[in-house]
Each structure stands twice: as structure tokens, then as C-alpha cells.
Amino acid sequence: MSIRSRSRLLALLACLLVPAAAFAQATASRPSAPQDLGQRLKDIERDPKLLDQYYRNGRKVAAFCANCHGEGGNSLKPDIPNLAGQNTAYLLDQVRQFGDGRRRNEFMEGLIKAMSADEKLAVAVYYAGQEVDHKPAANIRLAMQGKTYYDKICFRCHGEQGRGSERYARVAGQQADYLSRTLKRYRDGSGGRIDPLMAANTRTMKDEDIAAVVAYIASMK
Ligand code: HEC
Ligand code: HEC
Known part of the structure; x- marks a missing residue:
């Protein structure tokens, strides 16, 4: 990783850590040992209060992602994917793939390694709840x-x-x-x-x- 992208990553981590601290407190009663994110997602989706909490925390984490993926996950850059309306299980699976190096993108790999399990779940819940802007076909x-x-x-x-x-x-x-x-x-x-x-x-x-x-x-x- 270049020095420039490393310092960008550090700046990002500083942004993420602030909501993360509050979030960790809010979810302190939940088990935090490594476990299957898919199973945790199902538990969260079953509990409307918890789902709302993850959604709101996801919105905070997403403020950083918006630099590339756009507000509410509607990217304004043609080569960067929208995250809006994406399915939670797919989002988590891609996060897992960046995390273990099966999917390669230097920036995303570094970022995912720096995120906690709760942050990953929270952004997935948040983005799945956003609407995709419609762009009619030019041709x-x-x-x-x-x-x-x-x-x-x-x-x-x-x-x-x-x-x-x-x-x-x-x-x-x-x-x-x-x-x-x-x-x-x-x-x-x-x-x-x-x-x-x-x-x-x-x-x-x-x-x-x-x-x-x-x-x-x-x-x-
Ligand atoms: C510096 C720009 C940048 C930032 C900031 C960024 N991403 Fe990305 N992200 C990318 C790029 C570029 C790709 C596409 C990589 C590829 O082509 O495989 C991507 C891909 C993804 C994908 C895969 C989407 C798909 O459709 O398969 C997910 C999920 C994702 N990012 C989540 C996040 C989250 C969550 C955050 C914030 C915590 C974030 N990204 C912040 C640049 C960024
Ligand atoms: C048999 C099932 C299957 C069929 C048929 C299929 N796909 Fe996929 N597609 C997948 C799976 C599984 C993934 C996720 C792969 C991964 O993790 O990289 C995927 C991923 C994708 C992605 C990446 C999405 C993203 O956000 O990055 C695109 C784009 C895509 N498929 C388009 C197509 C198109 C176009 C066709 C028809 C030509 C097609 N797929 C046919 C199973 C399928």
C-alpha cells in the first residue's frame, strides 16, 4: 500500500472510530466474539428495535463510504458501484471476500480489515434500505x-x-x-x-x- 493511500486509510479510521465507540457501547450486551455474520444478520433482522439501531449506526459509518459510493449509496462515479438497494447477504459476502483477499481491491481490502463486525452489519443493513436512482437508457x-x-x-x-x-x-x-x-x-x-x-x-x-x-x-x- 502506498504512503498516500495509507495516510488516507488512517484518516478514514479516525472518522470511523468515533461512531464506533458509541456503537460498541450501545451493543455491548451483544456477544462480540467472532461468529457467523450471516447468522447475526438474521438475528438482527428478526428484532425491529435492533434493526433500527443497526440502521442508524450504518448511516453514520456510511458517511465515510459516501466519498466514493455516493450519498445513500448512489454512486456518482461510473466505475464505482452503487450500494443502495443491494441485498444484505450479498453485501456481507463481498465484505468477507475483500477481508480474506478473494476479491482484490487495495483500498477496500484495507478498509474492511479496519472495520468491526458490527460496523459491517450496520452498513449492510443501511444500504439495503436505500433506493437506487433510476437512470433511463441513453441508447x-x-x-x-x-x-x-x-x-x-x-x-x-x-x-x-x-x-x-x-x-x-x-x-x-x-x-x-x-x-x-x-x-x-x-x-x-x-x-x-x-x-x-x-x-x-x-x-x-x-x-x-x-x-x-x-x-x-x-x-x-
Ligand atoms: C476510496 C473510495 C472508496 C471508499 C471510501 C469506499 N469504497 Fe467500497 N468500493 C470502492 C471501489 C473502487 C469498489 C469496486 C472494487 C472492484 O472493482 O472490485 C468498491 C466496492 C465495494 C463493495 C462491493 C460492491 C458490489 O457491488 O460488489 C462494497 C460492499 C463496498 N465497496 C463497501 C464499502 C463500504 C461499506 C465503505 C465505507 C465503510 C466503502 N466501501 C468505502 C471504493 C471505495
Ligand atoms: C447461476 C447463477 C448466475 C447466473 C445465471 C448469472 N449470475 Fe451474475 N452472479 C452470480 C453470483 C453467484 C454472483 C456473485 C459472484 C461473486 O461473489 O463475485 C454474481 C455476480 C454478478 C455481478 C456482480 C455484481 C456486483 O455488484 O458487483 C454482475 C454484474 C452479474 N453477476 C451480472 C450477470 C449477468 C449480466 C448475467 C448474464 C449474462 C449473470 N450475472 C448470470 C450468479 C449468476
């Missing part, structure tokens, strides 16, 4: 071509509306450049992000297919 013909492709293959896991599920990522309304880079990474197996299901489903995609599918997905509500 409707291309998007319609992409719809044909999507409705043949992708809908099986990501859903007809692109909202995903507990298990699969929401793709609807995602940032175009990010989608395109992500799909090419899966297809080319060039590292950074490896997934057998997505490798199998992108293997035969030409760059033109990717452009069309991206135009469609990015314009989904």
Missing part, C-alpha cells in the same frame, strides 16, 4: 438487445427485475462502467474477482454482448 435499441440476452440467461439468478435475492446480487441500476469491468473480469478470469458461476455465464460473451447487457441492466429500476 434504447442497445438496451433492448441487452434485454433479450438478459432474459435468456441472467434472469435465472439475478431475477427478472434484476433485484437479485438473498443469495444473488442486485444488478438493476448498477453503474455502467463498473458493470462492464466486472463482467470482463469474470469472463477473462484475469484475477481480481473469480467466481465459477459467473465465469460459466460470461464465457461466451462478446464485448458487444456485454455492452448491450450493461446498457439494459444499468437502466433497470
Whole structure:
């Protein structure tokens, strides 16, 4: 990690620690030993009071994430993903992947290592509750071509509306450049992000297919 990104990370940690201290106090009665985040998420989702507490703390942590992922998780940068409306289980899984190095991004890897389990759960709860801004397709013909492709293959896991599920990522309304880079990474197996299901489903995609599918997905509500 470069000195510049290290000092940025330290500045970030200082921002995160303030809400973290209050949050740790608020959740002190909860067990804090390492445990399955998925199971903890289910417990939180079952308890409306606790869910609200995590949501409010997630909003505080997200104030930092907004520098890149945008207010409420609607990114303004085409190569940085929206987090708004993303499924909690998927968010936590990606956080886990950055944490153990399966998914590579220097900044995100460093950041995730610096976050507590409660902060991870809190941001996931917060972002899942945000609405995605709708961006209509600029090229409707291309998007319609992409719809044909999507409705043949992708809908099986990501859903007809692109909202995903507990298990699969929401793709609807995602940032175009990010989608395109992500799909090419899966297809080319060039590292950074490896997934057998997505490798199998992108293997035969030409760059033109990717452009069309991206135009469609990015314009989904
Ligand atoms: C300096 C910019 C930056 C900041 C700040 C930042 N991120 Fe990220 N984040 C990124 C980039 C870039 C990616 C995409 C990495 C890739 O291409 O794999 C990303 C990806 C993610 C993903 C994966 C999204 C997906 O759709 O798969 C999650 C989850 C995430 N970040 C959570 C967070 C959280 C939570 C915070 C705040 C605690 C945060 N990020 C702060 C730059 C940032
Ligand atoms: C058999 C199930 C399956 C099918 C079919 C499938 N996907 Fe996926 N997709 C997944 C899984 C699982 C992941 C998460 C992989 C990971 O952790 O990196 C994923 C992740 C993604 C992501 C990353 C989301 C993000 O926020 O970073 C995109 C984009 C995506 N898929 C698009 C597509 C498109 C486009 C198609 C059709 C060509 C497709 N998928 C077909 C299972 C599937």
C-alpha cells in the first residue's frame, strides 16, 4: 500500500472510530466474539428495535463510504458501484471476500480489515434500505438487445427485475462502467474477482454482448 493511500486509510479510521465507540457501547450486551455474520444478520433482522439501531449506526459509518459510493449509496462515479438497494447477504459476502483477499481491491481490502463486525452489519443493513436512482437508457435499441440476452440467461439468478435475492446480487441500476469491468473480469478470469458461476455465464460473451447487457441492466429500476 502506498504512503498516500495509507495516510488516507488512517484518516478514514479516525472518522470511523468515533461512531464506533458509541456503537460498541450501545451493543455491548451483544456477544462480540467472532461468529457467523450471516447468522447475526438474521438475528438482527428478526428484532425491529435492533434493526433500527443497526440502521442508524450504518448511516453514520456510511458517511465515510459516501466519498466514493455516493450519498445513500448512489454512486456518482461510473466505475464505482452503487450500494443502495443491494441485498444484505450479498453485501456481507463481498465484505468477507475483500477481508480474506478473494476479491482484490487495495483500498477496500484495507478498509474492511479496519472495520468491526458490527460496523459491517450496520452498513449492510443501511444500504439495503436505500433506493437506487433510476437512470433511463441513453441508447434504447442497445438496451433492448441487452434485454433479450438478459432474459435468456441472467434472469435465472439475478431475477427478472434484476433485484437479485438473498443469495444473488442486485444488478438493476448498477453503474455502467463498473458493470462492464466486472463482467470482463469474470469472463477473462484475469484475477481480481473469480467466481465459477459467473465465469460459466460470461464465457461466451462478446464485448458487444456485454455492452448491450450493461446498457439494459444499468437502466433497470
Ligand atoms: C476510496 C473510495 C472508496 C471508499 C471510501 C469506499 N469504497 Fe467500497 N468500493 C470502492 C471501489 C473502487 C469498489 C469496486 C472494487 C472492484 O472493482 O472490485 C468498491 C466496492 C465495494 C463493495 C462491493 C460492491 C458490489 O457491488 O460488489 C462494497 C460492499 C463496498 N465497496 C463497501 C464499502 C463500504 C461499506 C465503505 C465505507 C465503510 C466503502 N466501501 C468505502 C471504493 C471505495
Ligand atoms: C447461476 C447463477 C448466475 C447466473 C445465471 C448469472 N449470475 Fe451474475 N452472479 C452470480 C453470483 C453467484 C454472483 C456473485 C459472484 C461473486 O461473489 O463475485 C454474481 C455476480 C454478478 C455481478 C456482480 C455484481 C456486483 O455488484 O458487483 C454482475 C454484474 C452479474 N453477476 C451480472 C450477470 C449477468 C449480466 C448475467 C448474464 C449474462 C449473470 N450475472 C448470470 C450468479 C449468476
